Amino acid sequence: MIHTSFDRLVVVSNRLPVVLKWEHERWTVRAGAGGLVTALAPVLSRNGGVWMGWPGTSEQADVHAPLEEFSQSQGYLLHPVILQTEDVRGYYYGFSNEVLWPLLHGFHTHCNFKLDYWEKYQKVNNRFAQEILQVTTEDDYVWVHDYHLMCVAREINKGLSRRKCGFFLHIPFPGPEIFLKLPWRRSILGSLLEFDLIGFQTSQDMMNFVRCLECLCSNTRVHTEQNLAWIACGDKEVTAGTFPISIDFDEFAELAASKEVSSRTDKLHMLHPDQQVILGVDRLDYTKGIPQRLEAIRQALIRFPDLKGKIALLQVLVPSREEVPEYQALKEEIERLVGEINGQFTEPGWIPVHYLYRSLPRADLVSFYLASEMALITPLWDGMNLVAKEYCVCNYREDGVLILSEFAGAASQLYSDAILVNPYDVNAVTEAIRRAFYMHPSERQSRMRRLRQTIKTYDIHFWLDSFLQAAFDSRPQEVPMAGFSTFLSSIDRL
Structure with missing residues (x-):
């Protein structure tokens, strides 16, 4: 049973869940595939929600009209975040794909730690935050997805306005021996602490996040129960959870x-x-x-x-x-x-x-x-x-x-x-x-x-339900998931 303790669900991701193509002198919009769209679309339709993201086009392209037409057929709003080409190059192809992707997968030797990439990443995250503030109210729930947008909540909270924000990381989170090589490690961790709830795929990812905090914050305090952890780091508090994503x-x-x-x-x-x-x-x-x-x-x-x-x-x-x-x-x-x-x-x-x-x-x-x-x-x-x-x-x-x-x-x-x-x-x-x-x-x-x-x-609908339950009830939910040591030991018995 999905909890609806919010006026609207607002999903924010790097890309909109559609494919835009220029055909016959006009933009055509086709629905994207994937379990995330399958799970979230009914919830968004039910309460007139919003999905925000970059449409994948240049800043000169006017895609508002075709997206609005498509939105009417779906029952929820597709809101494009228009980005400049040079910003996409630095934020997406640069920092997201040449820094965060290899780093979070443990391939730090593949990273390209260019300062310009980091500056563009912050700029685009700020751009997303400003769009969120314009489109939403304090009664909406903003759910941000993946490594492209780790700094969005920090940018939102810089002003007087507040939004209830959750974050889900679809890729791994490494331990401090890898993550601390990132020159902007404090900024990224501090930005994640601005979310109300952070979701990880596995308990190992969540504990790696805690270990990184402990390395950089001397008074980190953690209480865990089932799939949730309540974390205090200095004057910041956040709930983290393990929510393994699945399929329909x-x-x-x-x-x-x-x-x-x-x-x-x-x-x-x-x-x-x-x-x-x-x-x-x-x-x-x-x-x-x-x-x-x-x-x-x-x-x-x-x-x-x-x-x-x-x-x-x-x-x-x-x-x-x-x-x-x-x-x-x-x-x-x-x-x-x-x-x-x-x-x-x-x-x-x-x-x-x-x-x-x-x-x-x-x-x-x-x-x-x-x-x-x-x-x-x-x-x-x-x-x-x-x-x-x-x-x-x-x-x-x-x-x-x-x-x-x-x-x-x-x-x-x-x-x-x-x-x-x-x-x-x-x-x-x-x-x-x-x-x-x-x-x-x-x-x-x-x-x-x-x-x-x-x-x-434990399908995609269970994943969605368990995340939203944690966001609004803060109650742990039993998710059958072994820690790394458990299933490693199981190999020896095979």
């Missing part, structure tokens, strides 16, 4: 059982007779561990010749930031590895790695989920990884195996029934592949059934 179970389950997907799945099975398909689905990014995964496939075929001709990796790579040299180099490395492995092992009638570099329609993706006997989800560090959950939900036949990195946030929920691996340990990943290949059908079924039940119980 019913939406994916229904699509997987549709005739359209079943037909595509049957065709895929015909292409891989007497083979078990291993699926990898990732956005092009250095955090996803794709070169390590490909090396594990190579080593599996070397160490276990009995797998030759009987497994095939289907790697879907979604294009991302292709204009960045580092990402282009990563793509080239991945394609080199695919070529090497196929050249080394391919036999008539069998190719070990099938590689697709493209975005897929959801129906195609779901058919891949359903046709694959294994999912190999091995990020080096990930906030949650919803692909792992999507794979399980779509596997309604309950004959698949989830091999999951212990550094994915999803591992803290799914550790009991997934096969957890350290993606840096190539031999361990190869052994997990062989174990999954020979796993008895009854064990596959029991594991997948429990995985699907966990995701069904």
